[in-house]
Amino acid sequence: xxxxxxxxxxxxxxxxxxxxxxxxxxxxxxxxxxxxxxxxxxxxxxxxxxxxxxxxxxxxxxxxxxxxxxxxxxxxxxxxxxxxxxxxxxxxxxxxxxxxxxxxxxxxxxxxxxxxxxxxxxxxxxxxxxxxxxxxxxxxxxxxxxxxxxxxxxxxxxxxxxxxxxxxxxxxxxxxxxxxxxxxxxxxxxxxxxxxxxxxxxxxxxxxxxxxxxxxxxxxxxxxxxxxxxxxxxxxxxxxxxxxxxxxxxxxxxxxxxxxxxxxxxxxxxx
Ligand SMILES: Nc1ncnc2c1ncn2[C@@H]1O[C@H](COP(=O)(O)OP(=O)(O)OP(=O)(O)O)[C@@H](O)[C@H]1O
Ligand SMILES: [Mg+2]
Numbered sequence: 001x002x003x004x005x006x007x008x009x010x011x012x013x014x015x016x017x018x019x020x021x022x023x024x025x026x027x028x029x030x031x032x033x034x035x036x037x038x039x040x041x042x043x044x045x046x047x048x049x050x051x052x053x054x055x056x057x058x059x060x061x062x063x064x065x066x067x068x069x070x071x072x073x074x075x076x077x078x079x080x081x082x083x084x085x086x087x088x089x090x091x092x093x094x095x096x097x098x099x100x101x102x103x104x105x106x107x108x109x110x111x112x113x114x115x116x117x118x119x120x121x122x123x124x125x126x127x128x129x130x131x132x133x134x135x136x137x138x139x140x141x142x143x144x145x146x147x148x149x150x151x152x153x154x155x156x157x158x159x160x161x162x163x164x165x166x167x168x169x170x171x172x173x174x175x176x177x178x179x180x181x182x183x184x185x186x187x188x189x190x191x192x193x194x195x196x197x198x199x200x201x202x203x204x205x206x207x208x209x210x211x212x213x214x215x216x217x218x219x220x221x222x223x224x225x226x227x228x229x230x231x232x233x234x235x236x237x238x239x240x241x242x243x244x245x246x247x248x249x250x251x252x253x254x255x256x257x258x259x260x261x262x263x264x265x266x267x268x269x270x271x
Contacts (some may be wrong), residue, residue, distance in 0.1 A: 030097060030100045031061050031063075033063050033064050034061050034062065034063055034064070034097070034100075035062055035063065035064050035098070035099055035195050035196055035227050036060065036061065036062040036085060036096075036097070036098060036196065036227075036229070037060075037061050037062075037095070037096070037097040038058050038059060038060040038061075038084075038094065038095070038096050039059055039094055039095045039096075040057055040058075040059065040093060040094035040095065041055055041057070041058040041059075041060075041081075041084065041091045041093070041094035041095075041096060042055055042056055042057055042058075042091060042092050042093040042094055042250075043055040043077070043080050043084065043089075043091050043092050043250075044092045053250055054077045054080040054250055055077045055080055055081060055084075055091070055247075055250045056249070056250035056251055057094070057250075057251070058081065058094070058247070058250075058251075058252050059252070060245065060252065062196075062227065062229065063227075063261060064225075064227055065222070065225045065226070065227055065261060065262060066227055066228075066242055066243055066261055067218070067222040067227075067228045067230075067240070067241045067242040067243065068228065068229045068230070068241060068242070068243050068244075068245065069229075069230050069231075069232055069237065069238040069240075069241035069243070069244045069245070070082070070229065070230070070231045070232075070245055070246075070247065071231075071232060071233070071238050071244060071245070071246050071247075072246050072247040072248055073248065076247045076248050076249060076250070077247050077249075077250045078231050078247060079200065079231070080250075081231075081247065082198065082200050082231050084096060085098075085119075085196075085198055085229060086115065086119050086121060086198050087103050087106075087111050087114050087115050087119065088115070090103070090104055091104065098114065098118060098119075098195065098196075099118060099195045101114075116141055116144050116145050116192065117145060117192055117194065118194050118195040118196070119194050119195065119196055119197075119198055120141075120188075120189030120190055120191075120192065120194035120196070120197040120198065121189055121198055121199075121200075122182070122185050122186055122189050122197065122198070122199035122200070122202045123185070123199075123200055123201075123202075124200060124201040124202065124204040124205055125205060126173070126178075126181045126182055126184070126185045126205075127185065128173040128181055128184055128185060128188075129173075130172065130173050130174060131172070132172065133169065133170050133171060133172055134160060134165060134168055134169050134170070134171050134172075134173075134176065134184045134187075135153070135156050135157070135160065135169040135170065137173070137184055137185075137188055138156040138159055138160055138184060138187045138188045138191050139152045139153065139155075139156040139191070140188065141188060141191055141192050142155060142156070142191060142192065145192060155191050156169075156187070156191055157169065159187035159188070159190045159191040160184070160187045162187065162190065162217075162220075163183040163184070163186050163187045163190075163217055164183065164213075164217075165180060165183055165184060165187065168180060168184075177210065178205060178206050178207070178210055179206055179207070179209065179210025179211075179213050179214065180210075182202060182203075182205075182206060182210065182214050183213065183214065183217060186202075186214070186217055186218075190221070190226075195227065196227045196228070196229055197218075197221065197226055197227070197228045197229070198229050199218070199228070199229070199230040199231065200231045201231060201232055201233065202214055202218075202230060202232075202237075203215065203232070203234065203237055204232075204233075211236070211237075215236075215237065215240050218230065218240060219240060219264065219265055222242070222264065223264050228241075239258070240265060241258060242257065242258055242259050242260075242261060242263070243255070243256070243257045243258065244256050244257075244258060
C-alpha cells in the first residue's frame with residue numbers, strides 16, 4: 001500500500017494556505033492543535049445490493065483539550081465512527097489524521113501501536129480482566145507497551161489515585177462496584193497518557209450515583225487538558241461535554257458548543 005504520510009505539526013509561520021476544494025487526492029492539511037481530523041469519511045459495509053452506507057461523508061476536526069460528545073439515534077453510525085476514531089477499523093473513503101498522522105497508511109502492526117499508545121478506550125461493559133487486581137488491570141496497556149515493572153506500578157498507582165481508588169488497588173473486579181470498575185477502566189485508559197480518551201457509552205451500565213462519579217472524573221480530566229470523545233445516548237452525559245455533535249443516517253447534522261474550549265463546567269476555574 002502507500003507510504004506512511006506524516007503531516008508536519010511544527011510549521012512555524014502562520015501561512016494557512018487553504019487548499020482548493022475539489023481535488024480528492026490532495027493530502028489533508030494538518031490544522032494546528034488538532035488531534036483528530038476527518039475529511040470526507042465514508043464507511044460502507046458489504047457490497048452490491050446488500051451494501052449499507054453507515055457513514056456518508058463526515059468532516060470533523062477536534063482540537064487538543066476539547067471534550068466532545070457524539071450523539072445520535074440507534075443505527076445512525078456512532079459505533080462505526082467510534083471504531084474509525086479508535087483505529088479499530090479503516091474508512092472505505094476519506095482521510096483521518098490522528099495527531100497529524102494519516103492512519104489509513106498504517107499496517108496492522110502500526111495500528112496496534114497507535115491504539116496502545118495514543119488511544120485510551122473506555123467501554124460500556126468495563127472490559128476488565130476478572131482474575132487480575134485493579135492495579136494489574138491498569139498496568140496492562142503498559143505491559144503491552146514494553147514499560148518496565150517499577151515504572152508500570154508507579155504510573156498505574158498514579159492513575160488509580162487520580163480516579164479516587166488508591167485504597168482499592170488490590171481488589172479484583174468482582175469485589176468492586178460497577179462505578180468503581182468503570183473508574184479502574186478509566187485509569188487503564190489514562191495510564192499511557194494517550195492523545196485521546198475514547199469512551200463508548202461509559203455510563204450505559206451504571207446507576208445514577210456511579211454515573212455522576214464517572215462524569216465527575218471526565219470533567220476533572222478535561223480540566224487538566226485531556227482530550228475526550230464520548231459516545232452517548234444520554235442528554236445528561238452530553239451536557240457535560242464542551243461540544244456536542246449529532247449524527248443521523250451517517251451524516252453530521254449538528255455541531256454545537258456548550259462552552260468555549262478550555263472553560264470548565266460549573267463554577268470551577270480551569271486548572
Ligand atoms: N458489520 C456491519 N455489517 C453491516 N452493517 C453494519 C455493520 N455494523 C453496522 N452496520 C450498519 O451500519 C449502520 C450504523 O450502525 P452503528 O452500529 O454505527 O450505529 P449506532 O449509531 O452505533 O447505533 P446504536 O445506538 O444502536 O449502537 C446501521 O444501519 C447498522 O445496521
Ligand atoms: Mg452503537
